[in-house]
Amino acid sequence: MMRSLWISKTGLETQQASMDVISNNLANVQTNGFKRGRAVFQDLMYQTLRQPGAQVGDANQLPTGLQLGTGSRVAATQRLQSQGNLNNTGAEMDVAIQGRGYFQVDLPDGTQAYTRDGGLSLDQNGQLTTVGGYVIQPPINVPDNAMSLTIGKDGTVSVTQPGNTGVNVQIGQLQLATFINPAGLQSVGENLYLQTDSSGPANLLQPGVDGAGSIMQNYVETSNVNVAEELVNMITAQRAYEMNSKAVKTSDEMLARLTQL
Structure with missing residues (x-):
């Protein structure tokens, strides 16, 4: 199975979580004392195929390594404590x-x-x-x-x-x-x-x-949710979701082409 399919899957999951947080913020825009949330992401483990600084020949070292990432995940949902109006x-x-x-x-x-x-x-x-x-x-x-x-x-x-x-x-x-x-x-x-x-x-x-x-x-x-900022965040999350969906589709097409050989 192509690695890119699984990597794109994690991207879809993280952007869905981001949309969930944004939707909750907007749903509570009129909730007294509500503090808006923010999804915090981190990258997953890497597969190291070549270590940075690895020895090549008798006197040369590689200036960079070869590491392949495995995607991202939601690390936390952080409450922002700024004062509401x-x-x-x-x-x-x-x-x-x-x-x-x-x-x-x-x-x-x-x-x-x-x-x-x-x-x-x-x-x-x-x-x-x-x-x-x-x-x-x-x-x-x-x-x-x-x-x-x-x-x-x-x-x-x-x-x-x-x-x-x-x-x-x-x-x-x-x-x-x-x-x-x-x-x-x-x-x-x-x-x-x-x-x-x-x-x-x-x-x-x-x-x-x-x-x-x-x-x-x-x-x-009142809530400290900034509607304009949340709408911008929503557009960003939507576009990131679409790009990951496109990566899934492209990987699937490449896999289909491979099976036809």
Whole structure:
């Protein structure tokens, strides 16, 4: 079987994976706090037919070798952590993180998860939760009679209550989790990430302290997907796929010609 058929097959697979990543980015262009992905490729092993620097005759060495590649593969899908745009919603429970950090929530099994989605709401107990119903940690309970809610850049959560108009009463403090390698977090859907050995442990900080981002009330962070850039990447992947398809077709024609001899 011709080597080029298998090499082209790996090229088709890698470009298909690239299209999958691009499609996922475009599908989440309006997802709050979404971080776009990028497929990272690497070449496969080489068959060395002649070593570089091999001795030829008594006094000569080959300046270059003879190595035949075997294709490419997807090495990783990397999350790009650039800041998304801040969209002013006017909703008092919408908050955006400007800078580094994630909100921490508890999953039903007790596992800690992390999110950049600051579209918050209240549950039946008056606790601040994500749109998926996960309680923000540490829990913050908003009184039933709260007239207004104020969230400062430092994460301080305050309310005004009847009889105390103009007086803000602090009821809690938002915290942000930072990671030494946020690209190493594991995506699990619902705008949530899990800590991994690659990400390192979560470091809970007050917003604005030790490199943690600040909190912007009345805003949500939008996706950091650049539609124009993704469309260019899509065209590039499509053309690369077509070229590999052409290589498969050409190799097949050469093989067919060989069998007719």
